[in-house]
Amino acid sequence: TEKWVLMVTAQTPTNIAVIKYWGKRDEVRILPVNDSISVTLDPDHLCTVTTVAVSPAFDRDRMWLNGKEISLSGSRYQNCLREIRSRAGDVEDKEKGIKIGKEDWKKLHLHIASHNNFPTAAGLASSAAGFACLVFSLAKLMNVDEDPSHLSAIARQGSGSACRSLFGGFVKWTMGSKEDGSDSVAVQLADEKHWDDLVIIIAVVSSRQKETSSTSGMRESVETSLLLQHRAKEVVPKRILQMEEAIKNRDFASFTQLTCTDSNQFHAVCLDTSPPIFYMNDTSHRIISLVEKWNRSEGTPQVAYTFDAGPNAVLIARNRKVAVQLLQGLLYYFPPKSDTDMKSYVVGDNSILK
Ligand code: PMV
Numbered sequence: 291t292e293k294w295v296l297m298v299t300a301q302t303p304t305n306i307a308v309i310k311y312w313g314k315r316d317e318v319r320i321l322p323v324n325d326s327i328s329v330t331l332d333p334d335h336l337c338t339v340t341t342v343a344v345s346p347a348f349d350r351d352r353m354w355l356n357g358k359e360i361s362l363s364g365s366r367y368q369n370c371l372r373e374i375r376s377r378a379g380d381v382e383d384k385e386k387g388i389k390i391g392k393e394d395w396k397k398l399h400l401h402i403a404s405h406n407n408f409p410t411a412a413g414l415a416s417s418a419a420g421f422a423c424l425v426f427s428l429a430k431l432m433n434v435d436e437d438p439s440h441l442s443a444i445a446r447q448g449s450g451s452a453c454r455s456l457f458g459g460f461v462k463w464t465m466g467s468k469e470d471g472s473d474s475v476a477v478q479l480a481d482e483k484h485w486d487d488l489v490i491i492i493a494v495v496s497s498r499q500k501e502t503s504s505t506s507g508m509r510e511s512v513e514t515s516l517l518l519q520h521r522a523k524e525v526v527p528k529r530i531l532q533m534e535e536a537i538k539n540r541d542f543a544s545f546t547q548l549t550c551t552d553s554n555q556f557h558a559v560c561l562d563t564s565p566p567i568f569y570m571n572d573t574s575h576r577i578i579s580l581v582e583k584w585n586r587s588e589g590t591p592q593v594a595y596t597f598d599a600g601p602n603a604v605l606i607a608r609n610r611k612v613a614v615q616l617l618q619g620l621l622y623y624f625p626p627k628s629d630t631d632m633k634s635y636v637v638g639d640n641s642i643l644k
Pocket residue numbers: 306307309310311312326415417418449450451452504505598599
């Protein structure tokens with residue numbers, strides 16, 4: 291029997307939405323009820339590293355997440371694997387004497403090992419980096435000849451927010467209008483160099499797993515929240531245009547106003563859901579008050595905040611100087627009681643901590 295293994299490793303950062311995705315119009319294909327916009331973090335922080343391997347010695351597809359084997363039988367994994375396999379190309383490694391034809395990929399099995407360098411499922415968008423990395427590394431291994439937007443439509447079927455992690459910088463996920471989801475893809479609005487003054491600080495308020503998954507939370511909101519209907523139809527379309535303008539012009543005041551209002555409306559939708567969903571806690575609320583007061587006292591906004599499906603604060607400082615002041619403020623008002631109590635991850639430039 292042939293004894294060879296072919297491997298590819300990729301690293302993908304997570305992304306943080308500044309205009310949130312919340313609610314699906316199609317749960318199977320993962321099609322959203324509104325457009326969303328995010329910023330992708332630096333590749334070295336909060337990322338997933340995934341190695342994919344193929345060998346004739348493997349007898350079935352298997353996956354390990356943070357060292358523990360997990361099941362691939364769920365439809366999200368199956369959809370991604372199927373879509374990627376159907377686009378596989380010919381692969382040749384002359385040195386190793388390996389030749390894999392398009393059709394062979396249907397018979398060959400994969401081993402996948404994935405690691406997150408941050409808490410899984412604590413509202414730090416671990417699935418976003420995870421599925422983006424899975425699809426990207428498989429596409430490289432199988433020589434899939436598709437641009438990142440096409441790959442984003444595949445990653446979307448693993449986790450909606452994952453489609454936005456295939457690009458760096460500022461990214462828009464357009465909801466699309468086609469039933470098959472082929473136009474529900476991510477596009478880059480601006481690359482990572484466009485607005486590199488910004489410093490993102492993530493205050494980990496709690497690294498516990500969230501109680502309501504985004505999947506069931508979204509389903510309940512779509513079924514019961516009138517505010518969600520209003521938000522998707524009347525609010526987000528205008529906000530998306532304003533946010534695109536703010537990003538284009540590096541207009542921090544508008545950017546902050548839109549980011550904070552949108553985060554607050556997303557959490558209002560959660561409260562408007564029956565039964566209500568609480569993702570933020572007292573500490574989250576105190577961080578919001580602190581930032582709001584600071585922005586007001588300065589006359590012009592210094593820091594934007596946004597919260598996903600969990601209590602952790604994502605804080606976006608207008609520049610390094612403000613980031614240092616923000617960190618000092620956080621450590622003063624929220625002195626860490628223990629290592630796990632509250633850790634601040636500085637994303638973008640570690641030297642700030644020194
Ligand atoms: O892609 P999911 O199912 O993990 O949902 C993500 C939802 C939010 O993080 C709350 C918002 C967003 O746009 O990322």
